[in-house]
Amino acid sequence: MNAETPADLPPLPAAFSALLDALIPPDARPRVEASYTSPKAVVFRVNPLRAREPATVLASLAPLQPEAVTGADGVYRLPATDRATLTHHPLCAEGSLYIQGVASMAAVWALDPQPGEAVLDLAAAPGGKTALIAARMGNQGRLAAVEPVRARFFRLKANLQRLGVRNAQLYLKDGAQVGRLVPGRFDRVLLDAPCSSQAQFTRLDPASWAHWSPRKVRASAVLQARLIRSAADALKPGGVLVYSTCSLSPEEDECVLDALLRERDDLTPESLPWPVDLPSLPGLTAWRGQPLHPGLALARRVLPTEWTDAFFLCRLRKRT
Ligand code: SAM
Secondary structure, three states: OOOOOHHHOOOOOHHHHHHHHHHOOOOOHHHHHHHOOOOOOEEEEEOHHHOOOHHHHHHHOOOOOOEEOOOOOOEEEEOHHHHHHHHOOHHHHOOOEEEOOHHHHHHHHHHOOOOOOEEEEOOOOOOHHHHHHHHHOOOOOEEEEEOOOHHHHHHHHHHHHHOOOOOEEEEOOOHHHHHHHOOOOEEEEEEEOOOOOOOOOOOOOHHHHOOOOHHHHHHHHHHHHHHHHHHHHHEEEEEEEEEEEOOOOHHHOHHHHHHHHHHOOOEEEEOOOOOOOOOEEEOOOEEOOEEOOHHHHHOEEEOOOOOOOOEEEEEEEEOO
């Protein structure tokens, strides 16, 4: 028997397969299914805060031959077979390169932070998005990064140091308290929320879903509801809030946003800057027979494929 054959691999959890049935159109399904049966391509970015030209960095990677990701400056892709070599490469250790999924970068592209602004990253560890925000700000302005889990906080701190981030202040804190402590303080807020984590699922390793369950989805949604209110409170009038998760479950995505939008009328969904052709679906405007805020059609659900991870993101603007 050939253990590499998809039919021989353990099936995805039944509740997750049912979710895919409900969400993914039939023409997209084979590509999504295939993404769970083989290792993914590895995507990385050249870190401008370490002040090396992409061309110099790429030359140092030889014999690896990265392919540029169209539409994203300084972002490259390598086959899955190069992952271990890249992960252990000295350029990663010195912070010149950072391995980061392109959907994860898209959350920062959606936030569009500018030099000199006040920016809040409300759920920051291990800091991949914080570091990209700092790079986009050119290390200028104020970047607050919040993480309540001590071990993850110290990992965040070490990562930001390695990646040359100099404008971040780190807070070991529950993000749900931040909006009350500093209301209306930030030009932009990223809430890359703790979630039931479906992005890492692979049928090559059933341990990848060992901690996932529909119950975890419900528990995550409760925490997300607290955090998004705090994020909205911390935002200045006229400011931008980006909400993202690595969960495909509408209960953690559109439903969290829908509850917020029903409660307050000072936030409006906006279209997302979308520089890279990522396989994605528009956000849902109804789920399980219940209508959701029509503006959620502007959100995006990135599909898991051979080179992208499952991801959800939505951008909101606060009224001036
Ligand atoms: N943005 C990070 C990155 O790109 O590297 C990943 C963030 S991860 C999806 C979610 C983070 O939220 C985890 O580090 C988790 O420990 C943290 N978290 C959990 N509860 C939180 C809370 N109450 N307030 C803020 N962050 C929380």
